[in-house]
Amino acid sequence: MDVTIREIQTADKAQWRELWNGYNQFYESSVSEAVTEKTWQRMLSEHSSIEGRVAVVNGEVKGFAHIVLHEGTWELAPICYLEDLFVAPDMRGNGLARRLIQSLVDEGKAKGWSRLYWHTRENNPARKLYDQFTDVEDFVLYRMNLSGRGV
Numbered sequence: 001m002d003v004t005i006r007e008i009q010t011a012d013k014a015q016w017r018e019l020w021n022g023y024n025q026f027y028e029s030s031v032s033e034a035v036t037e038k039t040w041q042r043m044l045s046e047h048s049s050i051e052g053r054v055a056v057v058n059g060e061v062k063g064f065a066h067i068v069l070h071e072g073t074w075e076l077a078p079i080c081y082l083e084d085l086f087v088a089p090d091m092r093g094n095g096l097a098r099r100l101i102q103s104l105v106d107e108g109k110a111k112g113w114s115r116l117y118w119h120t121r122e123n124n125p126a127r128k129l130y131d132q133f134t135d136v137e138d139f140v141l142y143r144m145n146l147s148g149r150g151v
């Protein structure tokens with residue numbers, strides 16, 4: 001199995017879109033076409049802090065990691081938030097998610113990011129993987145919906 005982790009690129013759109021649909025189904029949410037398109041454009045734009053990495057298996061995009069680089073009040077260097085992580089159901093258990101996360105660790109060290117973080121549901125089985133990277137913290141998440149829409 002030939003696996004490459006690389007930055008997302010324009011030609012990935014159709015395959016990324018299929019995975020994105022699967023990701024939204026997993027979360028039982030529906031992201032509007034306008035948001036999906038904007039998310040896609042932002043990932044390819046130099047002027048956005050949203051970026052995408054993909055896992056390519058034998059030439060096909062089979063997984064993605066979406067990240068947001070942001071500033072912080074406690075750090076000088078950029079902080080990386082891993083917002084979305086997804087692997088195609090037919091490719092799970094092959095280490096793709098592990099490689100996607102590890103590539104962010106490696107990239108962050110090389111580029112001088114100060115921190116990488118993500119959150120997940122308490123009962124997400126993927127925590128078995130996450131626990132291999134770092135200890136879980138005891139912060140809890142408070143979130144208010146200010147838009148009047150679902151998410």
Ligand SMILES: CC(C)(COP(=O)(O)OP(=O)(O)OC[C@H]1O[C@@H](n2cnc3c(N)ncnc32)[C@H](O)[C@@H]1OP(=O)(O)O)[C@@H](O)C(=O)NCCC(=O)NCCS
Nearest residue numbers: 026085086087092093094095096097098120125126128129
């Ligand atoms: C979570 C997800 C990205 C993992 O992708 P993956 O490529 O299958 O993960 P890996 O193969 O790199 O997993 C590595 C390890 O974690 C474990 N693991 C990862 N996801 C798991 C899951 N859903 N259930 C059970 N174990 C899991 C594997 O058993 C493996 O452990 P091992 O090496 O000790 O056997 C994938 O299951 C997925 O897309 N799930 C739906 C979306 C989701 O939950 N995203 C994360 C939201 S925070």
